[in-house]
Amino acid sequence: MKRTLYLSLTALILLxxxxxxxxxxxxxxxxxxxxxxxxxxxxxxECLASFCLKSEFTTLARERGYLAVGSCPSxxxxxxxxxxxxxxxxxxxxxGLIVLNDQILANTAMAVSxxxxxxxxxSPLKTGVIPQGQALMLAQRSDSFDSRYFGLVPLDDLxxxxxxxxxx
Numbered sequence: 001m002k003r004t005l006y007l008s009l010t011a012l013i014l015l016x017x018x019x020x021x022x023x024x025x026x027x028x029x030x031x032x033x034x035x036x037x038x039x040x041x042x043x044x045x046e047c048l049a050s051f052c053l054k055s056e057f058t059t060l061a062r063e064r065g066y067l068a069v070g071s072c073p074s075x076x077x078x079x080x081x082x083x084x085x086x087x088x089x090x091x092x093x094x095x096g097l098i099v100l101n102d103q104i105l106a107n108t109a110m111a112v113s114x115x116x117x118x119x120x121x122x123s124p125l126k127t128g129v130i131p132q133g134q135a136l137m138l139a140q141r142s143d144s145f146d147s148r149y150f151g152l153v154p155l156d157d158l159x160x161x162x163x164x165x166x167x168x
Contacts (some may be wrong), residue, residue, distance in 0.1 A: 023164070024050065026080050030139035030146070034166030036080065038159050043086060049137065049158040050078045057121075057150040064118065066145045080161065081146050085136030087155075092127050098148070100136070107142035115143065124151035 022038035031048065041047070052072030053061060061067040061076060070077025085091060085100050092099040098108035113119050125148065130136060134152040138144070147153065 024080075024161070026166075028077075028080070030141055030144040031080050031082070032163065032166035032168055035164045036161040036166075037164050039162045041160050043083070043135075043155065045083055045086060047083045048080065048161045048163065049083060049135075050080050050161050051137070051153055051157045051159065052076070052078050053150060054154075054157065055150055060121070061145065064114065064116075066114075078159075079137070079145070081137035081139050081144075083135055083158075084138040084147070085130050087130050087132045087134060089130045089136070090128070091125060091130060091136065098125070098136075098138075105138070107140070108138065108148060109142060110148045111143070120149060123148055 024036050024038070026033055026036055036048070036050075038050070053067065053074065053076060058074040058076060062074070067076040067079070069075060072078055084098075084105065089101055092102075094104060096109045098105045110123050111120060125136075130152060133155050135155050135158065137147045137153045137158075139146045
C-alpha cells in the first residue's frame, strides 16, 4: 500500500514538473506521436505549433469527437499542426488541392465528409493573400482536422513546439 502510494505520488510529481517545463505528449495521428516541448523562436514555414481552436468549429469538434477533452478555454485539447503559410503568402486552389505561392501542397484535398460519412462544412479558406497576423496551419496527413476546415489561425494564438522524441 505504501509503495503504491509512493509510486503514484512520484509519478504525479514527475508529470507536474514535465507539464510546467512545457513538455507535452502528442497522441493524435496528425503529426508523429511522441513528446514535444514548447519553445521560442522565429516564425517560419514548417515550424510546429500548438494552439486552441477558437471558432464556431469548437462545437463541431466537440460534438463529433474530433478533439478530446483538454486544457483549452473551450474545454478541448489543443491542436498540433505545421505552419504552412504566413502573412503575405498567396493561397489558391488547383484540382482540389491547396496551392501556396504557386506550389501545390500535397495531401491538402478537402473532404466533403468525415470518416463516418457526416458532411463537413464548406472550407472558410479563400483564394488570396494571407493577411497580417494569420497563419495557414496544416497537418502531414490528408485526413486531419486543420486549416482546410476551420480557416486561418491568429499568429498570437500559436505556441511554437519542438519534437523531442517522436515515432510513427
